[in-house]
Amino acid sequence: xxxxxxxxxxxxxxxxxxxxxxxxxxxxxxxxxxxxxxxxxxxxxxxxxxxxxxxxxxxxxxxxxxxxxxxxxxxxxxxxxxxxxxxxxxxxxxxxxxxxxxxxxxxxxxxx
Amino acid sequence: xxxxxxxxxxxxxxxxxxxxxxxxxxxxxxxxxxxxxxxxxxxxxxxxxxxxxxxxxxxxxxxxxxxxxxxxxxxxxxxxxxxxxxxxxxxxxxxxxxxxxxxxxxxxxxxxxxxx
Numbered sequence: 042x043x044x045x046x047x048x049x050x051x052x053x054x055x056x057x058x059x060x061x062x063x064x065x066x067x068x069x070x071x072x073x074x075x076x077x078x079x080x081x082x083x084x085x086x087x088x089x090x091x092x093x094x095x096x097x098x099x100x101x102x103x104x105x106x107x108x109x110x111x112x113x114x115x116x117x118x119x120x121x122x123x124x125x126x127x128x129x130x131x132x133x134x135x136x137x138x139x140x141x142x143x144x145x146x147x148x149x150x151x152x153x
Numbered sequence: 154x155x156x157x158x159x160x161x162x163x164x165x166x167x168x169x170x171x172x173x174x175x176x177x178x179x180x181x182x183x184x185x186x187x188x189x190x191x192x193x194x195x196x197x198x199x200x201x202x203x204x205x206x207x208x209x210x211x212x213x214x215x216x217x218x219x220x221x222x223x224x225x226x227x228x229x230x231x232x233x234x235x236x237x238x239x240x241x242x243x244x245x246x247x248x249x250x251x252x253x254x255x256x257x258x259x260x261x262x263x264x265x266x267x268x269x
Contacts, residue, residue, distance in 0.1 A: 074258075083157075083245050083260030084196070091255060129195060139184045139249050140211075141258060143195040 047130050047144030054120055055152050062147045063114040064130035073106050073113040074131040074141070084129060088115070120151050155180055155248050157261035165267045166236055173232045174264045176246030181226035183256075184249040187219070190263070191242045199244075202229040236268045 047064045054060060064073070072091055076084035088099050090106035090113060097104055103116045117124055130144040156179040166172050176185065185202040200208040200221055208221035223229040233240050246261040 076260075081262065081265075083247075083262050085260070086257050089255070089257070139186065139258065140198050140201065141188075141196070141247075142198075145195050 045130055045132060045142060045144040047147060049147060050145065051148040051150070053150045053152065056120060056122060058120050060117040060120055060124075060149060061114060062128060062130075063112060064144045065112040066132065067111065069110040070132040071110070072133050073104075074133070075102075075104050075113070075115045076129045076131060076143075078127045078129065078146075080126075087128075117149075120149075122151050122153055125149060125151050154257070155182060155250050155259045157246055157248060157259060159244075159246055159261040159264050161264060162262065163265040163267075165269065168237050168268055170236055171232055171234045172236065172266060173230050174244055174246075174266075176229045176231070176261055178227045178248055180250065182248040182250045185223055185229045186247040186249075186258075187221060187229070187231045188245045188247055188260075189242045190245060196245065199231070202231075233266065236266075238268045241266055241268045 045064050045066050074089050075087045077087050078084040088097050088104040093110045094108045095106040101118045106113055127146045127148050129146045131141040133141050158177045160175045187199040188196045189199050190196045198211050199214045200210040202208050202221050202223040204223045218234055220232045243263040243265050245263045247258055249256050249258050
């Protein structure tokens with residue numbers, strides 16, 4: 042089946058630092074999504090990317106849809122304690138619209 | 154947007170029993186899905202809940218183990234049948250509201266199931 046390789050698995054950073062995480066796939070996808078999951082909650086959509094090469098920002102978050110349509114990255118600038126959580130990339134596309142395939146997740150810890 | 158509630162929020166069950174999880178949305182939605190998140194793992198799609206017809210299951214998931222109902226556009230249930238400790242997971246309901254390819258997929262808070 043479809044597989045996404047997300048890295049790093051975990052990150053421990055100081056408040057104020059920038060963070061970068063990425064996802065790669067051997068298959069082409071039409072949509073790349075980035076979600077954040079807080080403890081005890083369901084994932085919440087951060088950024089959606091629909092076009093190869095697209096660069097989209099949401100506050101301190103920036104994500105890009107790779108030109109090959111096989112990868113994406115998410116950057117968080119000037120991290121704050123509430124950025125703590127698990128970040129997932131996800132894809133959907135073609136006939137599988139609405140059915141998401143998730144990466145393994147990146148656990149982010151921010152030290153004040 | 155869509156606000157999703159799930160019941161129960163958590164449960165501890167004995168092996169061999171069954172648990173039905175409810176998903177309620179505050180508005181009519183086009184598509185509803187059920188995902189499983191095993192401890193420390195990512196989310197895996199179980200099935201698409203189809204209104205008025207049988208759910209569409211992903212590879213590795215079967216109706217006898219995970220029967221699903223969707224009687225209307227705002228409600229669905231997932232039953233975890235004949236449970237074993239391997240079924241201990243978070244089960245999440247997810248919806249898409251309009252069917253547009255740019256539509257956001259929303260997730261419920263999840264039901265945390267522990268099977269002893």
